[in-house]
Every structure is written in C-alpha cells, then in structure tokens.
Amino acid sequence: MASGLRSSSSSSSFTTAAGGGALSSSGRFERQLHGNGSSSSSSSSSSSAVSTQGGVSFGQTHLPGRSKAPSSRRSVTPNSRTNSGSDYEEDRGRVRVAVRLRPKNAEDIILDSDFADCVELQPELKRLKLRKNNWTSESYRFDEVFTETASQKRVYEVVAKPVVESVLNGYSGTVMAYGQTGTGKTYTLGKLGKDDASERGIMARALEDILASVSASDCVEVSYFQLYMECIQDLLAPEKINIPINEDPKTGEISLPGASVVKVQNLDQFSQLLQIGEANRHAANTKLNTESSRSHAILMVYIRRSVHEKVEDGITSWEKVPRTTLSGSNAIPLIRKSKLLIVDLAGSERIDKSGSEGHLLEEAKFINLSLTSLGKCINALAENSPHIPLRDSKLTRLLRDSFGGHCSARTSLIITIGPSARHYAETTSSVMFGQRAIKIVNMVKLKEEFDYEGLCRKLEHQVDHLTAEVERKQKLREDDKYKLEKELKECQDSFAEAKRNLITRSEFLEKENTRLEVEMKDLLNELKCQKDHNDLMSEKAARLEVNIKCSKQHQLESSTYQKVLADTTQMYEKKIAELIKQLKDEHAHAKSVEEQLNAMKKLLNDSQKTIQGQKEVDELTVKLQEMYQLHGQTLSELQSLKSEQEGLLGEKARLNEELQAVRERLSVEENQRKTIEYELDKILYMNGNTKASSTFGTRIGSQKTNSLRETLSGQRATIAKICEEVGLQKILQLLTSEDSDVQIHAVKVVANLAAEDFNQEKIVEEGGLDALLMLLRSSQNTTILRVTSGAIANLAMNELNQGLIMSKGGAQLLAKIASKTTDLQTLRMVAGALANLCGNEKLHIMLKEDGGIKALLEMGRSGSNDVTAQIARGIANFAKCESRGINLGQRKGRSLLMDDGALGWLIANSNNSSTSAQRHVELALCHLAQNEDNVEDFISSGGVKELVRISVESSREDIRNLAKKMLRSSPTFRTIKAEKY
Numbered sequence: 007m008a009s010g011l012r013s014s015s016s017s018s019s020f021t022t023a024a025g026g027g028a029l030s031s032s033g034r035f036e037r038q039l040h041g042n043g044s045s046s047s048s049s050s051s052s053s054s055a056v057s058t059q060g061g062v063s064f065g066q067t068h069l070p071g072r073s074k075a076p077s078s079r080r081s082v083t084p085n086s087r088t089n090s091g092s093d094y095e096e097d098r099g100r101v102r103v104a105v106r107l108r109p110k111n112a113e114d115i116i117l118d119s120d121f122a123d124c125v126e127l128q129p130e131l132k133r134l135k136l137r138k139n140n141w142t143s144e145s146y147r148f149d150e151v152f153t154e155t156a157s158q159k160r161v162y163e164v165v166a167k168p169v170v171e172s173v174l175n176g177y178s179g180t181v182m183a184y185g186q187t188g189t190g191k192t193y194t195l196g197k198l199g200k201d202d203a204s205e206r207g208i209m210a211r212a213l214e215d216i217l218a219s220v221s222a223s224d225c226v227e228v229s230y231f232q233l234y235m236e237c238i239q240d241l242l243a244p245e246k247i248n249i250p251i252n253e254d255p256k257t258g259e260i261s262l263p264g265a266s267v268v269k270v271q272n273l274d275q276f277s278q279l280l281q282i283g284e285a286n287r288h289a290a291n292t293k294l295n296t297e298s299s300r301s302h303a304i305l306m307v308y309i310r311r312s313v314h315e316k317v318e319d320g321i322t323s324w325e326k327v328p329r330t331t332l333s334g335s336n337a338i339p340l341i342r343k344s345k346l347l348i349v350d351l352a353g354s355e356r357i358d359k360s361g362s363e364g365h366l367l368e369e370a371k372f373i374n375l376s377l378t379s380l381g382k383c384i385n386a387l388a389e390n391s392p393h394i395p396l397r398d399s400k401l402t403r404l405l406r407d408s409f410g411g412h413c414s415a416r417t418s419l420i421i422t423i424g425p426s427a428r429h430y431a432e433t434t435s436s437v438m439f440g441q442r443a444i445k446i447v448n449m450v451k452l453k454e455e456f457d458y459e460g461l462c463r464k465l466e467h468q469v470d471h472l473t474a475e476v477e478r479k480q481k482l483r484e485d486d487k488y489k490l491e492k493e494l495k496e497c498q499d500s501f502a503e504a505k506r507n508l509i510t511r512s513e514f515l516e517k518e519n520t521r522l523e524v525e526m527k528d529l530l531n532e533l534k535c536q537k538d539h540n541d542l543m544s545e546k547a548a549r550l551e552v553n554i555k556c557s558k559q560h561q562l563e564s565s566t567y568q569k570v571l572a573d574t575t576q577m578y579e580k581k582i583a584e585l586i587k588q589l590k591d592e593h594a595h596a597k598s599v600e601e602q603l604n605a606m607k608k609l610l611n612d613s614q615k616t617i618q619g620q621k622e623v624d625e626l627t628v629k630l631q632e633m634y635q636l637h638g639q640t641l642s643e644l645q646s647l648k649s650e651q652e653g654l655l656g657e658k659a660r661l662n663e664e665l666q667a668v669r670e671r672l673s674v675e676e677n678q679r680k681t682i683e684y685e686l687d688k689i690l691y692m693n694g695n696t697k698a699s700s701t702f703g704t705r706i707g708s709q710k711t712n713s714l715r716e717t718l719s720g721q722r723a724t725i726a727k728i729c730e731e732v733g734l735q736k737i738l739q740l741l742t743s744e745d746s747d748v749q750i751h752a753v754k755v756v757a758n759l760a761a762e763d764f765n766q767e768k769i770v771e772e773g774g775l776d777a778l779l780m781l782l783r784s785s786q787n788t789t790i791l792r793v794t795s796g797a798i799a800n801l802a803m804n805e806l807n808q809g810l811i812m813s814k815g816g817a818q819l820l821a822k823i824a825s826k827t828t829d830l831q832t833l834r835m836v837a838g839a840l841a842n843l844c845g846n847e848k849l850h851i852m853l854k855e856d857g858g859i860k861a862l863l864e865m866g867r868s869g870s871n872d873v874t875a876q877i878a879r880g881i882a883n884f885a886k887c888e889s890r891g892i893n894l895g896q897r898k899g900r901s902l903l904m905d906d907g908a909l910g911w912l913i914a915n916s917n918n919s920s921t922s923a924q925r926h927v928e929l930a931l932c933h934l935a936q937n938e939d940n941v942e943d944f945i946s947s948g949g950v951k952e953l954v955r956i957s958v959e960s961s962r963e964d965i966r967n968l969a970k971k972m973l974r975s976s977p978t979f980r981t982i983k984a985e986k987y
C-alpha cells in the first residue's frame with residue numbers, strides 16, 4: 007500500500023524562473039520531529055466519525071484521544087545530504103504561482119463577442135498578455151499558465167503534486183487559489199467529480215495520492231472550516247462557530263481549539279466529508295443571502311508517519327518502515343508529522359464593481375479586509391520588509407506558515423482569471439497579486455554547516471593509515487637488518503673458513519717446503535758424497551793406472567750421474583718455483599677475501615647506520631602526536647574561523663544589498679535621463695512610428711520591465727502636465743503651424759492625449775478633430791499623415807466622436823489616404839480608424855457611400871498581418887452590428903458588405919496566420935451567415951464550405967458552436983450541408 011508517490015516534479019512541476027543557489031553536497035539537514043515520548047496509542051483507529059478535541063495545533067497537532075504529553079523535538083543531522091531532485095530541493099522555498107484561464111461562459115459569449123479578449127496566453131513561454139486596448143498590452147511571466155482547455159489532472163500535477171510529495175516527506179505545504187468570483191477557484195480546488203473522475207479537483211486528488219502513499223500504521227486526518235467575516239466556522243460541524251485561533255507564544259504555532267479532526271481511511275470517506283463541508287458552506291451562504299462563495303474555505307490535512315533512523319558506519323539514513331519491525335534492532339522509532347493546507351479564497355473583486363450594499367457591503371469589506379491584509383503581507387514579504395503584518399486579520403494569522411513562515415512550508419498559488427475584457431481591472435489586479443507572490447521565498451529548513459565530524463573521521467583515518475605505514479616500514483627495516491646480519495654472519499663464517507683453509511694450506515706448503523729443502527739437502531749431500539766418491543775414484547784411477555779402461559768407464563758413469571743430478575736439480579727448482587707462485591696466489595686470494603670482508607664490514611656499518619632510522623620513526627611518532635594536538639587546535643580554530651566567516655558573509659550580504667540599492671537608484675536616474683532625451687521618440691513609438699521604434703523600440707524590447715512601464719505612464723503624466731500648463735488650445739493651434747517640425751511634434755502630443763478616454767471629448771470640443779482632419783486633407787508629410795491617422799483612430803474609439811468624424815468627411819479622407827500611401831504603419835492606423843467606425847451601425851450606410859468599406863478591403867493588398875487584423879476586425883464589427891439589427895427586427899435585406907466584395911475577402915483570408923485576424927474573419931463569416939438574404943452569396947462564393955470548416959476546425963469553441971448554430975438554423979444551409987458534406 008505504501009507504494010509512495012512517483013515524482014513527476016521534474017517534468018511536470020513548475021520549472022524555476024528564479025530561485026536560490028545550489029546547495030553544496032556537504033552540510034547539515036535539519037528536521038523537526040516529534041519524539042516518541044507521548045503515547046502512540048490513539049483513538050484515531052476507532053472510527054471515522056467526527057471527533058472533538060481540546061485543541062488542534064499546527065506542527066504539534068493534538069490528535070483525537072491523545073494525551074497532551076509534551077512532544078519532544080529533535081534535530082537530525084545526516085552526515086551527507088543527497089542532491090536528489092535538485093530543482094525541487096534548491097528552489098523549495100520560493101512560492102510557485104500559476105495562472106488558469108476559465109473558458110468563456112454563456113454570458114461572456116453574449117456580451118463580449120464584439121470585443122477582443124483582454125487576455126492572451128502564451129503557454130509555451132509561460133507568459134500572459136493583458137490587452138488594454140488595440141494598441142497597448144502588458145506581458146507577465148509565471149511558473150505556469152494554463153489555457154482554458156487545461157485538464158484538472160494537469161493542473162493538479164503541476165501545481166499541487168510537488169507540494170503533496172513534500173508534505174509526505176515531512177514538510178508543511180499550502181495550495182491556494184486566488185481570483186475574482188466565478189473564475190474557477192472552487193472548480194480548481196474543490197470539484198468532487200462524482201460522475202466523472204477526470205473532473206476531480208486538487209483536494210480530492212491530493213487525498214487520493216496521500217492515502218495511496220501512507221502505510222497502515224500511518225495516520226491521515228482532516229479539518230475543514232471556513233473564515234467568514236473574521237469568524238471561523240467548522241464546516242464538518244457547522245454548529246461550531248467563532249472558533250478561536252491560539253498561538254503558541256514560544257513557537258508561534260497556530261491551533262484551533264474545538265475544531266473537528268476526522269481520521270480519513272479511504273477516498274470515498276473523504277469525498278463524503280468534502281460533500282458535507284460544501285453543503286454546510288452552501289447552506290451558510292444561502293442563509294446569508296449570498297450567491298457565490300464569499301467565505302475563505304480552508305482544508306487542513308494532518309499526516310503522521312512512522313519512520314526510523316538507522317545508523318550504519320556512522321551514516322544516518324531515514325527509512326520508512328512498518329512499526330513492528332523496529333523493535334530489537336538498532337533502529338530509533340520516530341513519528342514524522344506534517345500538514346497540508348488547501349485554501350479556497352473568497353472572490354477578489356472590488357466592492358464598487360460587485361455592487362454590494364448594506365450587509366453585503368459589510369461582508370465585502372470584511373472579505374476585503376482579510377484579502378487586503380493578505381495582499382499587504384505578500385507585498386511586505388515580496389519586498390523583504392522587516393515587518394510582516396501577519397496579525398492584521400485571521401486569514402493571515404492562519405496562513406502564517408504558508409508565506410515566509412517559520413516552518414519550511416512549500417506553497418503553490420493558482421491565480422484564476424476569466425477572459426472577458428469587461429473585467430480587465432479585476433483580472434489585472436489578480437495577475438499583479440500573483441506577480442508579487444512569485445517573489446516570495448519561504449524560509450527553507452535545510453541548514454548548511456561544515457561537517458566537522460566527517461573531517462575528524464577523515465583525519466583519524468589518515469593517522470591510522472600513517473601509523474600502519476610507519477609500522478610497515480619499521481618491520482621492513484627490521485627484516486632488512488636481520489637479512490644483513492645474516493649475510494654478514496655468512497660472510498664472517500666464509501671468511502673464517504677461508505682463513506682456516508689459508509692457514510692449513512700455508513702450513514702444508516711450509517711443511518712441503520721444509521720437506522723439499524730437506525730432500526734438496528739430502529740430494530746435495532748425496533751429490534757431495536757422489537762428488538767425494540768421484541774424487542776418490544779419480545784418486546783410485548790415478549792410483550789405479552792399470553785399470554784405465556775401468557777408470558774411463560767410471561768417468562762415463564760419473565758424467566751420466568752428473569746429468570741425472572742436473573736434471574733432478576732442475577726439476578726440483580722448477581717445482582719450488584711453482585710452489586712459490588702458488589703461495590703468492592694464495593696470498594692474493596687471501597687479500598681479496600680480506601677486501602670482501604672489509605666491504606662486508608662496511609656494509610654492516612651502513613646497515614647499523616640504517617638502524618638509526620628507527621630513531622627517525624620514533625621522532626615521526628612524536629610528530630604524529632604533535633599532529634593530534636595540532637588537529638585539536640585546528641578544529642577549534644576552524645570553529646572560530648567559521649563564526650568569523652558567518653559574520654563576514656552577513657556583512658557581505660548587507661553590503662550587496664546596499665550596492666543593489668545604489669545600482670537601482672542609479673538605474674532609475676539613468677532611465678529618467680534617457681526618458682527625457684527620448685520623450686518624443688516614445689510618443690512616436692506608441693503611435694507606431696517605425697523610425698522612432700528603430701531607436702526607442704530597440705530599447706523598449708530590451709528593457710521590458712515594470713520600471714519602464716512605470717516610466718511610460720510617467721511620460722504620459724508628463725505630457726498631460728505639459729498640456730495642462732500650456733493649454734490644449736495652444737497645442738491645437740500648433741497643428742496649423744507653417745513649420746512642419748512644429749506640426750509633427752504637436753500632432754504627436756495630440757495623438758498621445760487622444761489615447762486616454764478622458765481627453766477625447768475635450769480634444770473634439772476644442773476643435774482638435776477639425777484641425778486633425780485639416781491635416782489629413784492638406785499635409786503631404788508621411789509622418790504627419792501617419793500620426794494624424796493614429797490620433798483619429800484613437801478618437802474613433804469613442805462612440806460620441808464617430809458620428810462627428812463621419813459627418814466631417816473623415817471616412818472619405820481616410821479612404822483617400824489609404825489609396826495613396828504604402829506606409830504599413832499609416833495603413834494600420836487608417837484601417838484601425840475605419841474598423842472602429844464599422845462598429846457603429848447608424849453610420850453603416852454613410853461609411854459605405856463614402857468608400858470606407860471599399861478602402862478598408864483594398865488595404866489588404868499590403869499583405870501586412872497587422873493591417874489584415876484591423877480589416878478583419880472592422881468587417882467583423884460591421885457584420886455583428888448587421889446581425890444584431892436583423893435579430894432585433896430593425897434591419898432587412900442583403901448585407902451592405904456584399905457589394906464591396908467583403909465575403910470574397912473573408913473567404914480568401916480565412917486561413918490567415920495571425921490568430922487575431924483569423925478569429926475576426928471567422929466571427930464575421932458566422933454573423934453574415936445569420937442573414938437569410940446573404941445565403942445566395944454564400945452558395946455562389948463557396949462560403950458554405952468555409953462555414954462547415956469553421957464549425958469543425960476553429961480553435962475557439964464558442965466560434966465553432968456559433969458556426970454550427972448558423973448551419974443548423976438556415977434550411978438552405980442544412981440541405982447543402984447534408985448533400986455535400
């Protein structure tokens with residue numbers, strides 16, 4: 007059941023035209039919640055019957071049957087804030103304003119068909135244009151504009167659904183309708199749509215969404231009351247009147263002690279409550295003899311939802327869970343309360359216009375009192391005024407949460423208007439109310455703070471990381487030391503062994519040496535003995551002369567022995583040399599081993615030095631500890647820097663405001679200077695002079711602001727003042743000046759004055775009309791002709807002047823100018839003047855005879871949309887007057903327009919790209935078709951086909967209906983239509 011609303015706000019909710027800046031992703035999100043301190047048992051489950059309670063307080067709602075235990079509040083601070091739905095989050099605070107145009111009703115169609123609508127919507131630009139007359143219009147931008155065909159579903163989704171979603175998330179929200187009586191406030195908000203669900207208004211749709219989103223453990227309750235003449239009456243229990251408003255002195259929260267609060271469980275039940283409320287509102291109105299709802303109706307929806315806070319890894323998350331799953335876990339059970347206000351304000355029309363008298367006048371004053379004080383609060387809030395007069399009326403006291411209030415209310419306002427030009431003033435006033443409200447930014451409860459805890463955690467993490475790194479490196483160093491020591495030991499061992507081997511080897515070599523020396527000695531002794539023996543033998547030879555042969559043999563033997571001895575000596579000498587070389591090599595080897603040993607010792611020395619790195623580690627640890635201390639100090643410094651920064655930001659904001667004010671003053675002064683400089687160009691522009699508009703028009707285009715509008719009206723006031731001081735007579739005399747420059751300036755002033763109703767009669771009385779006609783007759787100057795035609799067009803708006811213009815030959819003169827000029831602006835002015843004259847049926851014959859109709863139609867050759875729109879307006883005015891004359895039985899016969907080819911012109915222009923021209927062409931065809939005597943012309947010129955097309959394709963429902971009516975009411979048309987279409 008608790009499926010939750012799928013957000014369509016990104017596509018269908020108001021888009022932001024202006025608004026607050028983006029919030030950073032870190033920061034603190036503060037909500038106000040009611041703790042579970044008060045008992046959760048509620049009699050709300052008992053039934054849906056109307057129950058009465060001690061008090062209903064907004065934000066701290068006392069629920070039915072619930073004890074008034076003080077509810078504890080707490081702030082919740084998630085460590086990170088999401089940016090989801092950023093548009094909505096960022097711009098939550100600004101009041102969103104939409105405008106809805108009501109379709110024409112029967113009265114509008116009957117009374118207004120001669121007039122253009124005063125409202126033009128440009129939904130694609132979210133703009134609304136208010137047309138004062140044919141020449142002047144103002145354009146305003148809103149968050150959304152709804153045309154007369156906008157569905158109830160779309161209006162709900164754009165205006166109210168984002169607010170409802172916000173309320174379901176625990177914020178307060180308000181949806182309010184403001185507008186003149188009969189413009190559709192109740193239709194938009196309170197329509198029940200019993201037979202057709204698509205007709206349901208915002209109240210029913212909001213409850214439908216809310217009920218679909220809450221779970222069984224949640225609670226939805228409503229109060230419904232009206233504020234009539236500063237008195238609050240319960241619409242669910244009408245006997246309860248004069249309900250007081252209580253304000254909590256500490257929190258400023260509002261409560262209505264004694265008001266009924268009803269628990270709602272399904273949409274049918276809510277529809278019944280709404281019906282009861284509407285019936286009671288209607289009964290109260292009837293009793294008070296009022297036709298329309300003159301009270302302010304307020305529906306309050308209280309929502310109480312169970313939520314729980316889950317703490318995981320230091321991150322706080324909010325989850326909507328069934329209450330039963332909360333026990334036994336680390337979840338913290340909480341109740342989240344929010345409130346939705348839907349306010350159907352009473353009609354905003356002016357007292358003088360509504361014609362109220364006696365009791366009704368009193369009533370209107372009270373209604374106006376509360377609406378006026380609402381307007382004052384809106385003004386004060388829009389201007390950021392330090393004092394908001396919330397206490398001036400009950401309405402503003404009740405709505406204190408909705409506009410700039412202390413809670414984070416999200417507010418949507420829908421301005422309802424009608425299309426009729428008769429209610430121009432009321433429509434303008436409603437539109438301006440919306441324009442002021444759109445500037446209001448409610449205080450948003452998202453509070454931004456630096457996340458110190460996060461920083462702390464980050465630093466701790468870094469310290470942990472560094473400590474681990476130090477430990478790792480220490481371990482590495484120990485490993486290295488162990489390895490080096492091991493290698494050193496191995497080196498020492500191998501050195502000792504090498505030394506041992508060397509010693510063994512040198513002992514062995516010494517022994518061998520000794521042995522060889524002994525051997526050599528023995529051999530030498532042997533040799534000596536041998537030599538002694540030889541000597542003895544020679545002695546014997548000498549002595550033994552006899553045995554010479556034998557002696558010779560002995561000699562031979564001796565030489566052999568000597569050779570053997572020499573060989574043996576050489577061999578031993580060689581062996582001794584080898585042993586000495588071997589001994590030298592061993593010495594060299596011993597030396598290189600000693601060198602290696604030295605290198606090892608050096609290495610050992612180095613590694614012992616490396617071990618000194620350990621000390622560095624210790625120092626690092628000390629530094630780390632110092633860092634801890636520094637970190638603590640940094641935190642406190644950060645704290646003080648932050649408060650300093652806040653102070654500086656405040657100062658900066660104040661200086662910015664001052665700077666802005668100075669800039670605005672400078673800009674106003676600059677505008678005033680430029681205004682004076684371009685004064686005459688502006689007048690020209692207002693009268694359609696293209697040359698002037700190339701200079702001034704560009705500026706106008708770039709500056710379309712309220713201040714310019716104010717400057718323009720100030721300009722008119724300046725001209726009126728000049729006229730007052732110089733005297734109209736003198737200005738009119740300047741029209742006959744011989745200097746054409748003087749004439750140009752004078753005619754511009756007169757044309758400007760003629761744009762205001764109250765000057766028109768005076769200008770004619772003082773001979774201004776004659777002077778203008780004289781200029782038309784005699785001047786050749788294009789500018790003079792153009793501006794003069796504009797002035798006459800302005801004068802021709804007034805019925806009293808129209809006869810005079812005709813009797814003085816004005817139509818002939820205008821026709822002549824039309825035939826001579828190709829200047830589009832002049833043609834537009836002339837067409838406008840003739841179109842105004844077409845609206846006076848008494849002048850029709852004269853207008854035709856003076857060539858006015860022919861001239862009007864011929865101006866179509868210009869191909870200009872503006873000129874075509876004026877021609878179409880004139881023909882429509884003419885045809886309308888004729889059809890009225892026929893209806894009243896005052897006129898007979900074929901239309902005077904037929905001979906001049908008006909029907910052909912209309913058919914040829916029925917697909918004109920200009921909306922205004924097309925509407926007038928369609929209206930003119932419908933009015934001409936009403937005359938049976940025009941039927942022949944319609945048949946011969948293809949007009950019937952055009953009429954059938956209009957009845958199906960016209961963009962205006964009222965015109966489609968009119969065409970259908972014409973086709974039905976003429977038997978000839980009926981037959982043709984049946985045969986051909």
Ligand SMILES: Nc1ncnc2c1ncn2[C@@H]1O[C@H](COP(=O)(O)OP(=O)(O)OP(=O)(O)O)[C@@H](O)[C@H]1O
Binds near residue numbers: 354422
């Ligand atoms: N958008 C619309 N579409 C169709 N009909 C509408 C629309 N808006 C209003 N109406 C009709 O116009 C009439 C007046 O509307 P509604 O009663 O809602 O006006 P209101 O502004 O509430 O007037 P009041 O201030 O007197 O209460 C009703 O018959 C209503 O059905």
